[in-house]
Amino acid sequence: MTRVLVVEDDPQLVRALVISLQARRFGVDAAPDGATALRLAAARQPDVVLLDLGLPDMDGIDVIKTLRARTRVPIMVLSARRASGEKVAALDAGADDYVTKPFNMDELLARLRAAVRRAESASAAPDAAVLVETEHFTVDLVAKRAVRDGRDVRLTPTEWHLLEILVCNPGRLISQKRLLSEVWGASQSNKTNYLRVYMAQLRRKLEADPARPRHLITEPGMDYRFENPARGSAAEGIS
Template sequence: MSGAPRLLVVEDEPSILQPLLRALTRGGFEPTSACTVAEATSLVDRQEFDLVLLDLGLPDGDGRDVVRHLHRTTETPVIMLTARGAEIDRIVGLEIGADDYVVKPFSSDELIARIRAVLRRTAGSAKTRRPLEPLTVGTLTVDPGARVASVDGAALELTRREFDLLYALARRAGTVAGREELFDEVWGTGWFGTGKTLDVHVAGLRRKLPDDAPPITTLRGVGYRLDLGTPG
């Protein structure tokens, strides 16, 4: 299956895992499976994957630990698979960098459609959002080439989505970035999520920006603005 997208499926329930692996293979993917946090983190350290499908409830820990480990060194997109349907679980998953969130039970056709949509979005994002030079807004510097954001020289620990969002705001510093505009640039036009996704990621950015960073101002019903100055 040379050239097929390589997927890591992290799921400990055989009755779900085996049919899912067969469906993904039929769908034109090359799946590899892991059943624990330890196995998954070992695999992502040794191999490259185009996307990770990740169950939250694993026997040796929380699947979100895999996301944190993965995003320390890569930008591999993640779709979370979980029986948890509560909004707080979806919000936490998105905050730590998941690209989509699918609640069990789900159809293989729906999941494959979501996988393809995420792969389309992430395949084009690096080309459209990486200028040659870093951007500086007051004390904030955003370097898209190195994918590093810092305030007064101190690097910020951001998820992939948070970085992309901060860069989108920095490109428009001093002007309003519309909600739809931000969704199209950061998530892509095929995004399946809800409007709350943007608000969750902005809230996460605000928590991580120090007091002397340029503030993000909310324009209700319109969008957000990264201000040119620092808080008074």
């Protein structure tokens, strides 16, 4: 059973989340403050954390930093803070996703399932396969790090999510609907312009010739795949 830690001081929202998660066969623990959250995270080892930033005893950013120093568990922020600076601070501290309140419950659950799948894929991959090396760049799936020409490539969380899905499925066509659903949520599955923009950004950051990509390929019909012609077996075993 997938276990979720809900860190939220609003009792009504906690109740709604617990009911929705338990109805979908998730195990749920709830913490009303940061100190309780850190204690439960250590004791219960959740598979994903849903975290409000406005906690009564400490800022959620500090909770993220403390959790990230101890574990790679996916952390999804649920917050009423909409300023881009707040989002950047949370993501830079180690959060994997940021959802603003009020939110659609179905979309939140879809994002949660996607976060769990990504974590399971990374943990299930053999040690030799968590480092994907191409002729021009390297992707470390455990450290969540991309390197090109010996330098770290700064990727946004959205860019990383796209790249991770593709490199974990080498040579396989991934539909635009699946990518949109897993990265942006089911309600955004028709926003194909999002995908075009972010794939273009990834190519600019990683491909030697973004206009003629060798690794991040678009197929007719707008499906996508990751190819590694120079090191065809480097990513084998990742699924």
